[in-house]
Amino acid sequence: xxxxxxxxxFDLNETTRKxxxxxxxxxGSGKDxxxxxxxxxxxxxxxxxxxxxxxxxxxxxxAPGDDSEVILRPQAVFRDPFRGGSNIxxxxxxxxxxxxxxxxNKRFNADKIFNHPDVAAEEPWFGIEQEYTLLQKDTRWPLGxxxxxxxxxxxxxxxxxxxDKSFGRDIVDAHYKACxxxxxxxxxxxxxxMPAQWEFQVGPATGISAGDQLWVARYILERITEIAGVxxxxxxxxxxxxxxxxxxxxxxxxxxMRNDGGINVIRKAIxxxxxxxxxxxxxxxxxxxxxxxxxxxxxxxxxxSWGVANRGASxxxxxxxxxxxxxxxxxxxxxxxMDPYVVTSMIAETTILWKP
Amino acid sequence: xSLLNDLVNLNLCDVTEKxxxxxxxxxGSGMDxxxxxxxxxxxxxxxxxxxxxxxxxxxxxxxxxxxxxxxIYPQAIFRDPFRRGRNMxxxxxxxxxxxxxxxxNKRFIADKIFxxxxxxAEEPWYGIEQEYTLFQKDTKWPLGxxxxxxxxxxxxxxxxxxxDKAFGRDIVDAHYKACxxxxxxxxxxxxxxMPGQWEFQVGPVTGISSGDQVWMARYILERITEIAGAxxxxxxxxxxxxxxxxxxxxxxxxxxMRNDGGIEVINEAIEKLxxxxxxxxxxxxxxxxxxxxxxxxxxxxxxxSWGVANRGASxxxxxxxxxxxxxxxxxxxxxxxMDPYVVTSMIAETTILWKP
Numbered sequence: 001x002x003x004x005x006x007x008x009x010f011d012l013n014e015t016t017r018k019x020x021x022x023x024x025x026x027x028g029s030g031k032d033x034x035x036x037x038x039x040x041x042x043x044x045x046x047x048x049x050x051x052x053x054x055x056x057x058x059x060x061x062x063a064p065g066d067d068s069e070v071i072l073r074p075q076a077v078f079r080d081p082f083r084g085g086s087n088i089x090x091x092x093x094x095x096x097x098x099x100x101x102x103x104x105n106k107r108f109n110a111d112k113i114f115n116h117p118d119v120a121a122e123e124p125w126f127g128i129e130q131e132y133t134l135l136q137k138d139t140r141w142p143l144g145x146x147x148x149x150x151x152x153x154x155x156x157x158x159x160x161x162x163x164d165k166s167f168g169r170d171i172v173d174a175h176y177k178a179c180x181x182x183x184x185x186x187x188x189x190x191x192x193x194m195p196a197q198w199e200f201q202v203g204p205a206t207g208i209s210a211g212d213q214l215w216v217a218r219y220i221l222e223r224i225t226e227i228a229g230v231x232x233x234x235x236x237x238x239x240x241x242x243x244x245x246x247x248x249x250x251x252x253x254x255x256x257m258r259n260d261g262g263i264n265v266i267r268k269a270i271x272x273x274x275x276x277x278x279x280x281x282x283x284x285x286x287x288x289x290x291x292x293x294x295x296x297x298x299x300x301x302x303x304x305s306w307g308v309a310n311r312g313a314s315x316x317x318x319x320x321x322x323x324x325x326x327x328x329x330x331x332x333x334x335x336x337x338m339d340p341y342v343v344t345s346m347i348a349e350t351t352i353l354w355k356p
Numbered sequence: 357x358s359l360l361n362d363l364v365n366l367n368l369c370d371v372t373e374k375x376x377x378x379x380x381x382x383x384g385s386g387m388d389x390x391x392x393x394x395x396x397x398x399x400x401x402x403x404x405x406x407x408x409x410x411x412x413x414x415x416x417x418x419x420x421x422x423x424x425x426x427x428i429y430p431q432a433i434f435r436d437p438f439r440r441g442r443n444m445x446x447x448x449x450x451x452x453x454x455x456x457x458x459x460x461n462k463r464f465i466a467d468k469i470f471x472x473x474x475x476x477a478e479e480p481w482y483g484i485e486q487e488y489t490l491f492q493k494d495t496k497w498p499l500g501x502x503x504x505x506x507x508x509x510x511x512x513x514x515x516x517x518x519x520d521k522a523f524g525r526d527i528v529d530a531h532y533k534a535c536x537x538x539x540x541x542x543x544x545x546x547x548x549x550m551p552g553q554w555e556f557q558v559g560p561v562t563g564i565s566s567g568d569q570v571w572m573a574r575y576i577l578e579r580i581t582e583i584a585g586a587x588x589x590x591x592x593x594x595x596x597x598x599x600x601x602x603x604x605x606x607x608x609x610x611x612x613m614r615n616d617g618g619i620e621v622i623n624e625a626i627e628k629l630x631x632x633x634x635x636x637x638x639x640x641x642x643x644x645x646x647x648x649x650x651x652x653x654x655x656x657x658x659x660x661s662w663g664v665a666n667r668g669a670s671x672x673x674x675x676x677x678x679x680x681x682x683x684x685x686x687x688x689x690x691x692x693x694m695d696p697y698v699v700t701s702m703i704a705e706t707t708i709l710w711k712p
Contacts, residue, residue: 005358079371081363146494158415159390161575163493163582170583173439174363176393181371190392193415227359297414297421309425309453311414319410319425319453 013085017042020087022080023053023072024219025094028061030104031234031337033219043086050074050090054097062094062102070102071095076212081178082223089182089219091212107211110345114207116353124348125258125328126210127187127203127251131336132221133238134168134196135231142196142239143167143230154244157195167196171228175200175221182220184213193297194244203251207348211341236335237290245291245298246336252347253328262326269351270306270315270329276350277304277314283342285335292333299332369441373398376443378436379409380575381428381450384417386460387590387693389575399442406430406446410453418450418458426458427451432568437534438579445538445575447568463567466701470563472709480704481614481684482566483543483559483607486573487692489594490524490552491587498552498595499523499586509598513551523552527584531556531577538576540569549653550600559607563704567697592691593646601647601654602692608703609684618682625707626662626671626685632706633660633670639698641691648689655688 012018019042024035036055044050057063057070072092080087093107101108113119134143144167145151156165172189179186179200187201200221202213218234225232237245256265273280281288281301294300299314306315306329308322314333321327334343368374375398380391392411400406413419413426428448436443449463457464469475490499500523501507512521528545535542535556543557556577558569574590581588593601612621629636637644637657650656655670662671662685664678670689677683690699 002358005362008359009362081366082359155417156388159392159411161389161391161578161582162588163585164587166582170360170364174360174366176376177366177368177439178363180368180374180376180395181366186395188392188394224360224363228357297412307422310422311412311424312421 008082009084011085019043019085020080020083021050021090022083022088023074023090023092024216025055025072025092026104026106026215026339028057028104030106030339032060033215033222034060035219044088045077047074047077047090050077053092057094057102062104069097071097071099075107076209076216078182078184078216081181081220089216091216106339106341107208110211110341111208113345113349113353119348119352120207122254122256122348122352123206124344124352125204125206125253126340126344127201127205127328128210128214128340128344129199129201129247129249129251130214130217131192131197131199131246131248133194133233133235133246134171134198134225135233135238137229137231140231142194144196151195153242154193154195157191157197158193159191165195166191168198168228168230171221171224171230172198172200174224175217178220178224179217182216184217184220186217192244192246194239197238197244197246204253207344208341210344211339214340234337236285236287236337240290242296244296247291247298247332248285248334248336248338248340248343250331250334250340250343250347251328252331252344252351254352257328258326260326263321266317266321266327266329270317272350272354272356273315273331273347274304274306275356276354280346280350281333283346284333285338287337288333288335291335364438365440367441375399375441376436376439377406377446378439378444379428379430379446379448380572381411381448382460382462382571384460386462386695388416389571389578390416391575400444401433403430403433403446406433409448413450413458418460425453427453427455431463432565432572434538434540434572437537437576440537445572447572462695462697463564466567466697467564469701469705469709475563475704475708478610478612478704478708479562480700480708481560481562481609482696482700483557483561483684484566484570484696484700485555485557485603485605485607486570487548487553487555487602487604488577489550489589489591489602490527490554490581491589491594493585493587496587498550500552507551510549510551510600513547514549515547521551522547524554524584524586527577527580527586528554528556530580531573534576534580535573538572540573540576542573548600548602550595553594553600553602560609563700564697566700567695570696590693592641592643592693596646598652600652603647603654603688604641604690604692604694604696604699606687606690606696606699606703607684608687608700608707610708613684614682616682619677622673622677622683622685626673628706628710628712629671629687629703630660630662631712632710636702636706637689639694639702640689641694643693644689644691647691
C-alpha cells in the first residue's frame with residue numbers, strides 16, 4: 001500500500017508545469033456528487049480561465065442517451081488536498097449544449113437572486129452547520145454501533161471524547177484540515193448528540209459562495225470517508241426512535257442586520273419567513289418530516305416559531321445578538337440533505353426581495 | 357489508512373495563518389470532558405485574548421432546552437499534540453449568559469481561594485499522582501485481563517515489564533510525550549500494582565494551574581485511548597476483591613513549608629486537616645468508600661492518620677522532608693475521580709485560611 005501511496009503523493013512540480021483539475025458537479029438526484037479529472041497545460045486559479053467541459057448525462061439521470069452531452073461550467077476553484085501541489089478542485093454547474101441550465105442546476109437561479117442589486121447591496125452572509133452520519137460500509141449501521149444492537153442512550157456523545165463515546169474522529173479531523181487547505185472557510189467541528197453523527201460549519205461566506213463552499217466541503221468529506229472505508233449519509237433521520245436527526249442549520253445576516261438597530265431588521269425578516277413557512281419547508285430537504293417532530297431539539301414541521309436561545313424553535317436568535325441589538329439569526333429547519341444553493345437564495349429572496 | 361493519516365497530520369502553516377482551537381470543558385457529571393473546535397484567524401498565546409464561546413448545555417445536563425446556551429471562558433492554553441503546528445487546546449470553565457458560574461463550575465471557587473492574598477503569598481505547589489485503569493472496549497473488562505477470568509494475583513505488575521505484566525504501555529508512553537509537547541508539567545509515569553492500571557504525575561504546579569494541567573492531561577489521555585480503542589476509567593475501585601483501587605494522591609507544600617523550619621508548618625497543617633477530615637473526604641471523589649478500606653495501601657475512610665513513609669496513612673510525610681526539617685507532604689485520600697480544582701483549593705483553604 002505504501003508504494004501506491006507514494007505515487008499518489010508524488011510531487012510533479014519538478015517534472016512538469018502540467019496540473020490536474022478535478023471537475024465536480026451535482027448529479028441527477030440533486031444530492032449525488034460526481035467528478036472526473038483532466039490535465040491542464042499549466043496551473044490555473046481563476047475559474048473564468050478554465051475550459052468548459054462536458055459529461056455523459058445519460059449516466060447520471062440528466063440527459064437522454066441520444067442527446068447525452070451535458071456541459072460543465074467552472075464556477076469556483078479550490079486547492080486539491082488529495083493531490084496537493086498546484087492541482088485543483090473545480091466546482092461546476094450544468095447546462096445543455098444550447099447554453100440553458102438543466103433542471104437539476106439550482107445554482108443558476110440562486111446566482112440570479114444573489115446578483116439582484118438589492119440583494120448584492122445587503123451582502124448576505126451565511127454560516128451553515130452541516131450535520132452528517134457515518135455508517136459502517138457493509139451493514140449500513142452507524143459507525144461504532146454494535147451490529148444487531150444499539151449503543152447506550154444519547155447523553156455522553158455530544159462533544160464527547162473516548163473510544164466509547166466518539167466514533168470516527170480521524171475522518172472529522174482529516175476533513176477539517178483538508179478543507180482549510182483547500183481554501184474553504186470551515187469555521188469549526190463538533191461531535192453531535194447521536195453517536196457517529198458529526199457536524200462541521202462553513203462560513204461566514206457571502207452569497208453564492210456559501211453554496212459553492214458547502215458542496216465542495218461535502219465532496220471532500222465523501223472522498224475522505226471513501227479512503228476510510230466508511231459510508232457517508234446526509235439522511236435527516238438515519239435511525240428512527242430516540243435518536244437525533246441530522247440538520248443543516250443555516251445562520252444568516254445582512255448588512256442591515258449587522259449594523260446598529262439590526263435587531264429590528266431581524267424581527268421583520270423572521271416575520272416574513274413565518275409567512276412563507278410552507279414554501280420554505282417544501283424546499284428544505286426531502287424526508288424532513290421524519291426529523292422535524294418537535295422533539296430532539298427540533299420544532300414541529302407544521303408550525304413556525306422563534307425564540308432567543310431556544311433550540312426547540314424553527315428560528316433561534318442568539319443571546320449575543322439580543323444583547324448587542326444586532327447580529328444574525330439561525331434557521332434551524334433545513335435538513336442535512338438540503339441544497340445550499342436553494343436554501344441560501346430562498347432565505348435572501350424572502351427576507352430582502354419578497355413583499356408580503 | 358496512511359492517506360487518512362496524511363490528511364490528519366497536514367501542516368497548514370505554509371498555506372494559511374489560520375489556527376484551530378479545541379475548546380475543552382467539564383460536563384454536567386463533573387467528570388465527563390467535552391470539546392469542540394473552531395478556526396481562529398491567527399495564533400494566540402494569551403487565553404484572555406481568545407474569544408468566549410458557547411455550547412448546547414441541554415445536551416450535557418447543564419441547561420434546559422429553552423435556555424440552552426452555556427458560555428465557555430478560555431482559561432489556559434496548551435499546544436495541540438494531535439493537530440500540532442500552531443493549533444491549540446484551550447481549557448475553559450462554564451458560565452450562564454449573565455456571567456455567573458454554573459453549579460458544576462468548580463474552577464471559579466478554586467480561583468477565588470487561590471487569589472486570596474494570604475494564599476498567593478504562600479505560593480502553594482501541587483504534585484498530583486493520577487492513577488487510572490484501561491479497559492477493553494466491548495467487554496468493559498481491564499485491558500490484558502482474560503475475558504471471563506482474572507490474571508495472576510498482584511505482585512509482578514508494579515513497574516513491571518513484559519507482555520504478561522504490562523498492558524497498554526503504548527498508550528502511557530504516547531500520553532507522556534503528548535503532554536510534554538502540550539506544555540503540561542508531567543513529571544513521570546509508572547505501571548501500577550493492579551495490572552492494566554497506570555499512573556502519571558503532574559507537578560510541581562502553582563495554584564489554579566495545577567487543576568488546569570491535570571484536567572488537560574486527562575483530556576489528552578482520553579483522546580489517546582480513543583485512538584487506541586481502549587476505554588479509560590477513573591473509577592476508584594474498578595474491580596472488587598484483592599485488587600488495588602485508583603487514587604489521586606496530592607502532594608502539597610507552601611513557601612513556609614519549603615523554608616527552614618518548615619516541618620513545624622507541616623505539622624500544623626496536618627493537624628488542621630485532621631480536624632476537617634469528614635469535610636475533605638466528602639469532596640475527595642465519589643465512590644471513595646469502596647477504595648479507602650484500610651487495605652491495599654490505603655487508610656480506612658473513617659479515620660485520619662499520618663506518618664512518615666507510611667502508605668497506610670491518610671497523610672504521608674516523606675523521609676527526605678523529615679530529615680531536612682522542611683519540604684512537602686502527601687494527602688493520600690483523594691480518589692482517582694476527584695476534581696483537582698476542588699481538592700487543591702480545599703487543601704490550601706484549610707491549611708492557610710481556616711482557623712480551627
